[in-house]
Amino acid sequence: xxxxxxxxxxxxxxxxxxxxxxxxxxxxxxxxxxxxxxxxxxxxxxxxxxxxxxxxxxxxxxxxxxxxxxxxxxxxxxxxxxxxxxxxxxxxxxxxxxxxxxxxxxxxxxxxxxxxxxxxxxxxxxxxxxxxxxxxxxxxxxx
Numbered sequence: 001x002x003x004x005x006x007x008x009x010x011x012x013x014x015x016x017x018x019x020x021x022x023x024x025x026x027x028x029x030x031x032x033x034x035x036x037x038x039x040x041x042x043x044x045x046x047x048x049x050x051x052x053x054x055x056x057x058x059x060x061x062x063x064x065x066x067x068x069x070x071x072x073x074x075x076x077x078x079x080x081x082x083x084x085x086x087x088x089x090x091x092x093x094x095x096x097x098x099x100x101x102x103x104x105x106x107x108x109x110x111x112x113x114x115x116x117x118x119x120x121x122x123x124x125x126x127x128x129x130x131x132x133x134x135x136x137x138x139x140x141x142x143x
Contacts, residue, residue, distance in 0.1 A: 024092075031080060031103070035110060039073045042117055049124050058127065065120050072113035080106040 046069065049062050083105050 021092075027103070031106070032077060035073070035076055035080070038114065039069065039076075039117075042069055042121060045121055053124075053128070058124070061124060061127075065117075065124065068120065069117055072117055076106070076110045076113055079109040 043066070046062055046066050050059070053059055053062060080103075083103065
């Protein structure tokens with residue numbers, strides 16, 4: 001990338017641009033790391049549910065949720081890495097930042113998949129609680 005050192009822009013403009021490119025590269029590196037961390041925590045919850053569930057129909061729900069979790073992880077990663085082609089556009093700041101570098105599609109896909117899988121993960125223990133038929137007193141303590 002060629003920078004102009006004309007009096008109009010100056011050296012300060014070049015340093016800010018280099019810092020922006022450096023920050024954009026960090027975003028490219030950390031977004032998949034965040035996604036991996038969140039989805040691994042969800043996988044750990046599924047492993048825990050697999051240990052405490054004894055009925056077959058609930059085990060099927062855990063397996064189906066695991067498949068959904070794997071599919072959403074792959075979809076989020078593919079969306080993130082294929083949004084900007086070539087990948088070097090993802091950290092381009094100058095001369096013009098491309099729309100794909102803003103990462104809006106990746107954030108929308110990751111957010112919607114995160115909400116969907118979290119709601120499904122929350123439904124599994126709720127079904128366990130209601131199946132035990134707790135008394136009203138014990139049920140209020142759970143909430």
